[in-house]
Amino acid sequence: MESSHNKSIKSDFKKIFDTYYEALVSYGGRFIHLKDECEDLVQDIFVDLWQKDLVFPDEISLKVYLYKTVRNKCFNFLKHNKVKEKYAENSIALLENDNYFLEHVLEEEIVRQLHQAIALLPDRKKEIIKLSLRGLKNTEIAELLEIKLQTVKTLKSQSYSILRDQFKDLGTVLYFLCV
Amino acid sequence: MNDIFHLSKLIIKKKLKVLTDAEKEQLQQFGSEFPFSKKQNFENIIQKVSDYTLIDKNKAWLAILEKTKIAQDTSVVVPMRRFWYKYGAAAAAVLALFSLSYFFLDKDTGVKTPVVVSNPIEIGSSKATLTLEDGSTVTLEKGTNYKSNTVNGNGEQIVYDGKVKESAAKIGTNFLTIPRGGQFFVTLADGTKVWLNSESQLKYPVAFLEGETRQVELLYGEAYFEVSPSTAHKGAKFKVKTQVQNVEVIGTEFNVKAYRDESSIYTTLVKGKVAISNGTSKEILKPNQQSKINLNSSGIAITEVNVYNETSWRKGLFVFKGMPLKDIAKVLSRWYDVDIIFADPALGNEKFNGVLNKNQKIEDILTTIKNINFINAYEIKEHKITIK
Numbered sequence: 173m174e175s176s177h178n179k180s181i182k183s184d185f186k187k188i189f190d191t192y193y194e195a196l197v198s199y200g201g202r203f204i205h206l207k208d209e210c211e212d213l214v215q216d217i218f219v220d221l222w223q224k225d226l227v228f229p230d231e232i233s234l235k236v237y238l239y240k241t242v243r244n245k246c247f248n249f250l251k252h253n254k255v256k257e258k259y260a261e262n263s264i265a266l267l268e269n270d271n272y273f274l275e276h277v278l279e280e281e282i283v284r285q286l287h288q289a290i291a292l293l294p295d296r297k298k299e300i301i302k303l304s305l306r307g308l309k310n311t312e313i314a315e316l317l318e319i320k321l322q323t324v325k326t327l328k329s330q331s332y333s334i335l336r337d338q339f340k341d342l343g344t345v346l347y348f349l350c351v
Numbered sequence: 352m353n354d355i356f357h358l359s360k361l362i363i364k365k366k367l368k369v370l371t372d373a374e375k376e377q378l379q380q381f382g383s384e385f386p387f388s389k390k391q392n393f394e395n396i397i398q399k400v401s402d403y404t405l406i407d408k409n410k411a412w413l414a415i416l417e418k419t420k421i422a423q424d425t426s427v428v429v430p431m432r433r434f435w436y437k438y439g440a441a442a443a444a445v446l447a448l449f450s451l452s453y454f455f456l457d458k459d460t461g462v463k464t465p466v467v468v469s470n471p472i473e474i475g476s477s478k479a480t481l482t483l484e485d486g487s488t489v490t491l492e493k494g495t496n497y498k499s500n501t502v503n504g505n506g507e508q509i510v511y512d513g514k515v516k517e518s519a520a521k522i523g524t525n526f527l528t529i530p531r532g533g534q535f536f537v538t539l540a541d542g543t544k545v546w547l548n549s550e551s552q553l554k555y556p557v558a559f560l561e562g563e564t565r566q567v568e569l570l571y572g573e574a575y576f577e578v579s580p581s582t583a584h585k586g587a588k589f590k591v592k593t594q595v596q597n598v599e600v601i602g603t604e605f606n607v608k609a610y611r612d613e614s615s616i617y618t619t620l621v622k623g624k625v626a627i628s629n630g631t632s633k634e635i636l637k638p639n640q641q642s643k644i645n646l647n648s649s650g651i652a653i654t655e656v657n658v659y660n661e662t663s664w665r666k667g668l669f670v671f672k673g674m675p676l677k678d679i680a681k682v683l684s685r686w687y688d689v690d691i692i693f694a695d696p697a698l699g700n701e702k703f704n705g706v707l708n709k710n711q712k713i714e715d716i717l718t719t720i721k722n723i724n725f726i727n728a729y730e731i732k733e734h735k736i737t738i739k
Contacts, residue, residue, distance in 0.1 A: 307394065
C-alpha cells in the first residue's frame with residue numbers, strides 16, 4: 173500500500189502548471205500588488221515543487237499545498253521585504269485569518285473553474301456569457317455589444333449549455349477522500 | 352478545507368442552474384458550515400476571470416524551465432514514473448474502461464486483473480414485506496399495490512388511515528420488514544412518518560387509542576421518525592422501543608439506528624426533544640445530539656453530531672465523515688445486499704470522508720476508491736466482494 177501513496181508530480185508537471193498557475197498568481201495578487209514580484213513568488217513554488225520532487229496522495233492535497241504555500245510566501249514577503257506601503261498591513265491581517273483563507277480559496281477556485289470552462293467558448297460567446305454571469309440583462313448585453321437581441325438570446329443559450337455540460341457530470345460519486 | 356473544493360463546484364452549478372436536489376441539500380448544509388460561501392459576488396468573480404488573461408503564462412513557463420532545466424531531465428524522468436494525476440477526462444476514460452471490462456471479463460480465464468466481476472450487483476430500491484394481523488404477508492415493491500380497509504400501499508410507501516379506534520382489543524399489529532437492498536416509507540395511523548433503511552423491521556399498531564401513549568418498536572435496523580405532535584393527539588406521547596432502549600417523544604424528528612451487526616444503538620435528534628432510557632439511566636437529547644447505548648454496558652453516552660450526515664440516507668445519499676472503510680463497507684453491504692471482505696484487515700481502518708449517491712452501481716464506488724489508490728483491486732463473486 174505504502175508505495176502507491178508515493179507518486180511524483182513530475183510526470184504531470186506541465187498540466188499542474190497549466191491548471192493552477194493563473195489561479196495562484198491571482199490569489200497572491202490579493203496581497204502583493206506588485207505583479208512581477210507576485211509572479212516570481214509563484215514560479216518559485218513550481219521550481220521548488222519540481223526540485224523537491226514532492227509527493228501527494230491526490231489532487232486535492234496538491235491544491236491545498238499550493239494555496240497554503242502561496243499564502244505563506246506572501247506573508248513572509250510582506251513581513252521581511254520591507255514593503256512599507258500602507259497596504260502591507262492590511263494584507264498581513266488578511267493573510268493571518270484562517271477564515272479569509274478559506275473564503276479566498278473558495279472564490280479563486282470558482283474563478284479558476286469558470287475561466288477554464290469559458291476558455292473553450294469562441295470569443296463572441298465568451299463576451300456574452302461573461303456579461304450574463306455578471307448579471308446583465310439580454311437587452312443590456314445587446315446594447316453594449318451592438319448586436320441584435322435575438323443573437324444575444326441564441327448565443328447565450330448555446331453558451332450556457334456548453335458550460336452546463338462541463339459541470340453537469342460531477343459524477344455520481346460526489347467525492348471520496350482519505351482523511 | 353477539502354470541502355471548499357467541492358463547495359466551489361456546487362456554487363458554480365447553482366449559478367448555472369444544474370443542481371440536483373441532493374446537491375441543493377448539500378449546498379444548504381455547507382452554507383451553515385461556511386457562512387461566507389452564501390454571498391458570492393459574480394461581478395467580482397467574472398472580473399477576475401478576465402484578469403487571468405493579463406497573466407503571461409508562456410513567459411512564466413519558460414522562466415520555470417530555465418530555473419529547473421526540466422527540458423533536459425524530462426525525457427529521462429517521465430517514462431520511469433507512473434502517472435498518478437488523474438484529470439477529469441482521464442478519470443472518466445478509466446471509468447468507462449472499467450465499466451466496459453465488466454462485460455468482457457471471464458471469471459474462469461484465471462487471468463489476474465485488478466477488477467473481477469462475475470455478476471452484476473443491483474442497486475438498492477424501495478421494497479418491503481408487510482406482515483398483517485393474521486400473520487399473512489404482502490410483498491411491496493415496484494409495480495405492486497395493496498389496499499385494505501386500514502391501509503393503502505404501493506411500491507414505495509404505505510399509508511394507514513387515521514380513524515381513531517374505541518377499544519384496544521380491536522387494534523391489530525403489523526410488521527414492516529425491509530430486506531437488505533431495500534428502503535421504505537410508512538405513514539402511521541396518527542400521521543407520524545417513518546423512513547426505514549435497509550435491513551430493518553418496524554412493529555406498530557394499525558391504529559392508536561385517543562389520548563393514550565402511541566408505541567412502536569424498531570426490532571432492528573435504522574429508522575427516521577417525523578412524529579406527529581402530541582398536541583394533535585390530546586397529549587398522547589409517542590414511544591419508540593428497541594432492544595435495550597426506549598425513546599420517549601413529545602413531537603419531533605429523530606433517527607434511530609439499531610443494527611444487529613453493531614454493538615451499539617444510536618439515536619440522533621434533529622428537531623424537538625426526546626428522552627432516552629435503557630432501564631438503568633435516562634437522558635434528554637437536544638437537537639444535534641446523538642446518544643449511544645452499548646448493548647454490553649449500562650451507560651448512555653451523548654455527543655454532538657452533524658445531523659445531516661447521520662440522516663442523509665433517507666435523502667438518497669451516503670455521507671461519511673472520518674469513517675473507517677470497514678464501517679463504510681457495512682453501510683454499503685446493506686444497501687447493495689453484498690458481503691464485503693478485506694483481504695488485509697488493516698485496510699478497513701483507513702478513514703475516509705465521502706458523499707456518495709445511493710443511486711449508482713457499487714462498481715462505480717469501488718472504482719473511485721481504487722482510483723485514489725487506497726485499494727489495489729477488488730473481486731465480485733456472487734454476493735461477495737473481496738477488497739485487496
